[in-house]
Amino acid sequence: MAAMAAELVSVVGKRCIIVLDAYFAVGPVFLILRQILDDSGNHLLHIVTRAKSNVVGYQDPPPKTGRPGRPRKYGLKLNLMDLFETMAESFEQTTIEIYGQYEEVSFLCLDLIWKPIKEKIRFVLVRDGSECFILMCSDLTLSAQDIIRAYSYRFKIEVSFKVLKHLIGVFFYRFWTSAWPRIGKQNVSDLSAAGDPRSRRLIRQTTNAIEAFVNFGCIATGILQIVSLNFHETIWKKYLGWLRTVTSTIPSEEVVKSVIQEEYYHNFRFFSNSAIYRIIMSKSRKRTVDAMLLAA
Template sequence: MPSSHTPAPRCQWFSILAGALDRRSGRRLALLFLGVLLARGRQARSCWIRAAGLSSQYRRCYPTAAAVGRRAEAIATRLLVEVLRPLVTGPRVVLALDDTPTARYGSQVQGAGVHHNPTPGPAGSGFVYGHVWVVLGLLVAHPLGGVVALPLLARRYIRKANLGAVRAADRPPFATKLTMAVGLVRWAHGWLALWGKAVWVVADGAYAQGPVLKPLRKLGVTVVSRLRRDAALCSVPPARVPGRPGRPRVYGTERVSLAKRAAHPGGWSTGMFTVYGKSVEKRYKTFVATWRPAGGAIRVVLVDEPHGWVAFFGTDTTATVADILERVADRFTLETCFRDLKQVAGAGQQQVRGVPSNVGCFHLCAWAHTLTEVWAWNQNAEALVGHRSASPWDDPNRRPSHADKRRAWQHKLLAQEIQAVVGEHHDHAKIRDLAHRCLDLAA
């Protein structure tokens, strides 16, 4: 569905993000964002170009996507500061950190390799050939209830063995996922510190290691994550004797065994917590210990689950049990975001080879996901799911999905273009009815 008009309402976001590129590439990028949202079926880059009405400039669109990959951090800064700032309320900003793979095919894809597949499925393999993305997302509470993850910025992880296949001009220095994670948080913290809010990061247990925890503690960032069952915890050191020479102790001398603490029948408490959108009762223990990978004291929370006990921690010892357990549950929304990125936005379906092009296409999908959620933020829920009336087998009370929000925004964008094309010298009622019919058939 080619488009020749850039809608003005709401689409000023496209121009804001495109302002990070030079003027000529920026104009194409603004239209390319429109194509990403309007494209149907397989989300190949050529489909974006056709949907944006840029077929006559298709050769120039390819370097534009590569320019997005090279300037991803500058564009993400505009997204965070100028678009998402009004959504952040409360005393703290919560970020989520995790990685996800996207499958690719072909030996000419630069930097692609064999990676662990966290979601193989019933017939899937434990490994996948393609890319791995370390993603930083912003967690915000939605007015309709629940927490939503909005992807901000990602880093592409390339195994050291695969760096040689990357063209020298585009070859990045090798960095581990942990190093990339710290870099992403440093970037966000540099801007979030200006807002005067505390910064919390909830991460997958794989990132609960010294190379991540110690640098973030120095930044003043609180990290919440899962704790290994065999974590080598120590007691809290006693208060320093006044006048005693030397530095105060950071770690205690006694070892703390999580297994023994969990097996002891005493010390358990019960409380109500909001996890995964529901209020549930949890049986827990909490205490403060010291842990060398964290660089000091941490708040530990043991939870008695039906399948056994699990341990979580926060690097802020004043954090409550609710703060830790609810943030851990909120991190799952980033996993849901990854699913929507691949199934709805089509991340990883673009058949591109170069490193900048791959990075640019992934970020275009991620930012389209974020902008869709922002557009639907204050929309009426009934309007977002109005198309379900044609499907009586569907649950009308089900919360609007990301696909519903994307569909509604597509209708809005197309309706604005139709209105711009037909002008004001026609029967608006008939044009509106015709537009709704065309929109229903098209989407």
């Protein structure tokens, strides 16, 4: 993920911020992203992520005393989760607009040295009601409010993944080839084992099929969203389901898909000139007269 983001930013050439979950709150990810620089030596890619519950930071090392021995690299060690109690009086109150609604949260912003990269990271301790969590950001110039707001966008990402996975089914592909080397307990498949041209061709075709399937699913999701935004009144009129609470005038992707499926089912014969009709009919079973009589 980090390598892919770094490659993308290198092509775009503009300053970007990538928002990730706590799984990526590890040193190697930060180190990979810090290697992307512009012509002036400034970092092009920064990361905002949720820290793990056992994260610790270090204050600046004390000044050199002139005594023999190696100077200290780190200062006082801080267990950040403990600061919600020990430094509760230092938290600031702020109101942040998230998804068009204003929410009041309290936060504490600290720039501390993080051992995995041996450099400073901006930690933002956030208390939202009864929930307490810590955010990390590699950009020391980004304000705490912007860091909180940026991480809140992850909710939209999770909803998009839910639609892609459960509604469209873009990750339910069934493309495989026996030419693909076995991974076993490794994390990366060694494609160098596929030396003959036929195996490489089969692997390439399988990979292209998987990517095409996922991309078509993303396109289908975008079409549902466009239909929802432009024809929301028509969708609601034709929707035959029941919702306990309607929270928006814009129907969800699930509602739009339900209406389209119902309309297509009842008007299937009217689409006889479309490509999808010909594909469906070519895949359907051909029933003979004798088979129909036997069934009767």
